Amino acid sequence: MDFTLTDEQQLLRDTARTLLAKECPTSLVRAHIDDPAVADALWDRERDFAGLGDGPLTDLCLFTAETGYVAAPGPFFATTALFAPLLAAAGDDRLAATLAGETSGTVAMAGLDGTWAPNEEPVKRFVPELDSVEWVAVVEAGPTLRVVPTAGLPMRLLGTADWSRRLFEFDVADLDGARRPLDVDAVDAVVAGATVALAAEMVGTARRLFDMALEYAKQRVQFDHPIGSFQAIQHRLAELSLAVERADSAAQYAAMSLDAGTPDRRRAVHVAKSAAGTAATRAAKDSIQVHGGIGYTWEHDLHLFIRRAYGSESWLGTTGWHHDRLAELLLDA
């Protein structure tokens, strides 16, 4: 298989990197903690890339890797990785406006246990960015789909340790709107695609945590030498960089297999999310360890990314959950 980026993909990645470095500094991630509306300006710039929600997944992943690198808040992921693919699967006529960046949306599917599969539970939880999008697509047992406006919807912000991604809970029992049938495999494919897009995003977060540790190891002097010259630090960072590179490759491969529909694509999705979870949580722990005391302060930006890493690890299936699904495919088939 060939991992070479095309010129267009290279351009997309570079454009995303430049845009997000400028539009999403850590000061914005901090300000968003108290005032989510500060992320509106970022979303206004990201609207130009909403078309990535229509595939190929490899391209969307190049972009989410960069949003993960800056712990971007806002509705980009919900709109492009969840809402748009679901509209496409359902043949919903709001798709065109969504891909054009003219509207935004999210998806409600998981019940209280956080598993993203159609279910009969009346309360949906872990719904991303519900108060900052115009539409919510509700997937229920059947599976069925209802797309309803979010304006005036009763909702509850779920308190979490990751303030860069806002998750909500709301009751779908009394919602208006007719349910339309959905293809079960199509729902499966939407969740798989979002999972891989999140894995790519997590690789971006892991890379940020790693880069911060590497930079610090090169400049921090103790015992008259940069701490990065000591083997204890070198070996920790070498192992961490392997975890990050491994996860990056796994996410890219999973995106390629979903795009191409290869027979091993389901395994590839679980490999991608679990490799990304392993890398991101390891990066969080190793990065703060390399930073020492300074990384433990509120003023230091490290915790913004540690929070994002663990928030992403818990969402759309933990590493352990994906290992369990992988084990089913390997041992129970």
Next chain:
Amino acid sequence: MRLSFGPEVEDFRGELVAFLDAHAPAEALAGYDFADSGAEERAELIPAWARSWQATLFDHGWMIPGYPPELGGRNATPLQTLVYLEEMARRRMPRSLHFPGYAIVAPSLLDFGNEEQQRFVAPAIRGDTIWCIGMSEPNAGSDLAGLQTRAELDGERFVVNGQKVWTSYAMVAQKCFVYVRTDPTVPKHKGISLLIVDMDTPGIDVRPLRHLSGAANFAEVFFTDVSVPAANLVGGLNDGWRITQGSLAHERAGLWVEGVSRLEATVQALVDLVRRRGLAGDTGVRRQIAALYEQAASLRALGYKGFASFAQGSSAPEHSYMKMATSELGKAAYELGMQLQGADAVTTDPERGEEHGRWVHMFFMSFANTIAGGSSEIQRNIIAQRVLGLPRA
């Protein structure tokens, strides 16, 4: 990014597959167990079928595809070479059972040898001459540049005294690449030279060295006043260190394929073992298997990603990642196999237990993989300093 390569590469694959179908001997097709280094204790070190298979590969241009036909190749591109290594690893098929000649001596002589010495290249690749490499010493392991075997120039000859160790195939080799100290007064990297030594020269004593499994496929080699013609110096006097870095550079970016294929085969064997032992319902076991699969699968992806950057001109640092990761994971996988066998983990009795102690044997053998060819610790140093740019202590 795409999942398959272009037609020029897939045509090449087809040609290779047709050749293997037509020519591979039964022993090679049966799949030589790369992980089972102990196979050598049960058979000849280099059996006749392996020697003739290597010659056949050479004669048909499939021994080192990236080389020209006179050197056993067909001027293959790096990508075609990757496909070659893929197909061989998929079949677990060896091209040679003695690597020093084709993988180290040949490329080193092509780069550094004089015209006279380059005559040795083709026979080394074809396997007609068996070579060994006199590199490691009792006091020069990871710190290879600290080697102490002395060579003193006496007119037209060097006189060599000292000891080498872990010298693979020394018992059957006709020639040896010996790294010697020719100037003890300068910093260690600057006083090393490389000599070609005929193994039947008086004063060479080869003592097979049994490793912990009980087999002996390498040896200690003692040199006592061994006389070597000055013309056998490869490269310049005291300029031998840079030759130690030599290897099949154009194949380096694809060497991981074999390690990953072996790891994947081991994971599959573990899946079979779990089912056989009725452990498929054990949550802990299930997660261990899944975690190993995750690592093997993502390493394969990393190998291909590294190759893509190599093909675009970067230096393929992934080699150090892959070497370290596949060897460490292999060790963990074999130990898991033992764990799954419960009380029979160490049972090697051919009439008791199962698989005749295959897992414990592989586990013990795998200790070598995280030591030889640059230990895991050395690989981490390389990654930290050359890939991540961290300062040296």
